Amino acid sequence: MIAMVDIRLLTAYICAILLLVSCQFAPPANYAYTPEIVSERCVLAERLLALLPPEQRDAPAAVQEATWLADTSYRAGVAIARYNEPFFMAWMNNRMVNSIFTWRERGLCWHYQHDMYRELRRRRLEYFRIGCCVRDRNKGSEHHCVYLAPVTVRWPQCIIIDPWLWNGRLEVLYNGSFSTDKWQEEEGVLPYLQSIYPEEHNKPFEHWARVKAGWYYRDYAESSSPRGRASRQGRLMQRRIEQGMRLRGGKLYSY
Helix, strand or coil, X not given: CHHHHHHHHHHHHHHHHHHHHHCCCCCCCCHHHCHHHHHHHHHHHHHHHHCCCCCCCCCHHHHHHHHHHHHHHHHHHHHHHHHHCCCCCHHHHHHHHHCCCCCCCCCCHHHHHHHHHHHHCCCCCCCEEEEEEEECCCCCCCEEEEEEEECCCCCCCCEEEECXXXXXXXXXXXXXXXXXXCEEECHHHHHXXXXXXXXXXXXXXXXXXXXXXXXXXXCEEECCCHHHHHCHHHHHHHHHHHHHHHXXXXXXXXX
C-alpha cells in the first residue's frame, strides 16, 4: 500500500515538473485551435454574456461580440508570447528583459497588458469594454492585466485575462474568483492606451506603446515620441513592423 502511494506521489511530481518545463516556452501556433482550448474559448464567451443584462444576452450582436473577444483573447495571447520568445517562466522572464544585457526585448507583464489591449481594440465594441487592472500595487509582486466587462458595469464585475503568467496560455479569472483586496482597477493607464489604440485602430502587431529609451530598466518612452523613435528599441520596433508587414502581405496581424 505504501509503495503504491509513493508511486502515485512520484507520478504526480513528475507530471507537475513536465507541466512547468513545457510551459517555459510559448505554446505552438495551433494551441488556440486545439479542442480543449476551443472549448475554453466557448466558456469565456458564455461567461461574458452572463455578465450582460438578461435582455441582452441572446442578442446576435452581443453573442458575436463576446465570441470575438473570447477568441481574440486566446489567439492573441499565443501570438504575443511567441513574438516575445520567453525562455523561462513568469518572473524569471522579467529578469531576462530587465537585464542590462537585454537578453529579451519584451516580456514584462505590463508589456503583455499593453499588447493584449492593442489587439482587443481592433474592433468597435457595443456591449463590452476593455479595462486595465493591477494586483499588489506598489509591491514586489505587482502584476498588470486587462479585463473585460459590460459597458454598463463597473469594476470589479468583470473577467480578468492574463496571457503573461503561463507564457501565452491564457489564465482567466472569472467574476468573483479574484480578491478585490489584491486586485484593483488601474484607471491611470487607460487614457494613455486609449489614445494610442483607439477602437478600430490600424497599428500593426509589432507596434509597442512604449519602448526602452535608455540603459536603465525603467527608462521607457512613448514609441511615437522623438526620444522613443530615436532609441535603439524604437528603431528595432520599426524594422520589425516593416518586416512583419512584408511577411503578411500588408496585413496588420495574422494569428
